[in-house]
Amino acid sequence: MHVVADPGQTVGCISNEESSSGIAQLESLKGLLQSRNKEAGSDKLNARLEETVPSLAPSLSESHFNQSGSAGECSHSSDNPVAGGSTPSAVTTKPDFSKLKGEICLDNLSIKELHETFKATFGRETTVKDKQWLKRRISMGLTNSCDVSVTSFIIKDNKLVKKENEEISNCMDGSYAEDQPIGNHKDLLTSLNQLDYHQVVPEKRVENPSLDDNSGSDDHQTEQRAAKRVRKPTKRYIEELSEVEPKESNGRLMNLAKNSGHGLISLKSHVRPVRNVILGGRTVVTRLDSLGGYGIQVPCVSRVRRSRPRKNFMALLKFNPSGMGTEAMLVKKVHGDHSFPPDDEKESRVFLKANSTPEHVHHQKFNPSGTGTEATSIKKAFGDHSFPPDDGKESRVLKVSSTPEHVHHQFIGVPEKDKQFSVMSAIGLGHNMELKCMNSSGDSDDNVVTVPTPKGGIRRKHHRAWTLSEVMKLVEGVSSYGAGRWSEIKRLEFASYSYRTSVDLKDKWRNLLKASLAQTPQDNGMNSRKNTGAMPIPAPILLKVRELAEMQAQVLPNLSSTKIAGSPRKNVHEKQTGFL
């Protein structure tokens, strides 16, 4: 339809006026705006418009566009590399910026003129009848900015001149009537009103998928593209937020918690409070908690968990020798970590205090009347303890057993419905404990449980390094069953590896992906410095990972495309060999 001037020239102009990122934005805008309005009334409207407004279009360029030799200015910079990027998108027409030089007052344009301008700006026609929308769009395109919220649109030298006094209130009713006398017709009005304000029907997405990127905040962009699964803020996160508040007693963040329901995301960065309480200072924050129905000030620490009790805690009680006493193997990686004053760690619910020999720590229960001591965050609290990760998922659960160490905890707790749970334990629990624990049991497999490195104070959780064979199995599994079928892969490829849950597989795969993508561009950098500790993961594997990733990235998005015919996907539902 609309033939453009010389492409090179156009591109030259673009690169002259816009930064390369600007071009990108324009391109994406193109993708967005490639739409047709199929509303029934629109055709009629068009017809009417051309009846009634016969000669507006021709006058467009003359009256509103100052096209003084703009082309000439642009043509000298056409060797810009950007040209390559912007041309291949075979859209209907290319933006013709030569028409758009100088001052443009979009407010004075009629719909049709706006359409022309739109076309000149984006190289595409539109049938959107919404003047505001058009103006806004064009303004955005020309000014290369997304926050065009003005009501008056005058564009001058790629900048949006604000003019506040002109109020264009409602284009649906008013402005149409102004411009087009036909707006009075009843049928037109109805058809106009039927037009969705945001009616953009993206019908030709396929044509230029590369442009199909969202170009930013835009109300017209309620695109439901395959986005990542959205998650609402987690409970823990909310808790953290609200816990923060009392600490910032200065009210600086006072309304933070109030708004925490809404503005969560934006607050994210503020939330790391200074919560390192110095030992000497012994800053004890108190919180009003309802304990058994009474309001009681409880010393608390940040990041307490208020949620449901750990299910696994029952396991702790199970092995109770004395019925009430709880014997749990507690191998807190103590290491001076136990500042008695509630520190900021998650574990701080559990206060540990020396009670006896490192080998036999007695915990006494505070509570004679204990209606049941519910302990939460036990897992977390105890979680740091390197239990010998023995077989099965049990290793994930807090392992409780009458261990060789004979750690004996007796709780003299307070009745706490709040599941608050205090344990006094020995600061003295030392290395020997840890080490003993490690060596004593389990650990059948190759790697040790990587002790929380005493050096540097970095405490590592029990962690099995991934062996090369494991990684290879993982890769193979992914290639066989596809990424995402973690449970299958776990069952079939990792049957013998009792640790390594499906989540672990997933995590590892994620890491592999990251590694493979991060490394390939330039092989340097990584191999030299990263040899500390972590296995380098041979390049071939990374390559395979990359291939798989690309494969799956291509295959999966085409959802519902006949079950991924190409990949040699095994029948996953084969019964895993009988014994179980």
Place this chain on the structure above:
DNA sequence: CTTAGGG
């Protein structure tokens, strides 16, 4: 219980 993601 499994997946997907964030931490």
Place this chain on the structure above:
DNA sequence: CCCTAAG
């Protein structure tokens, strides 16, 4: 790794 929200 751990944790949790969604299915």
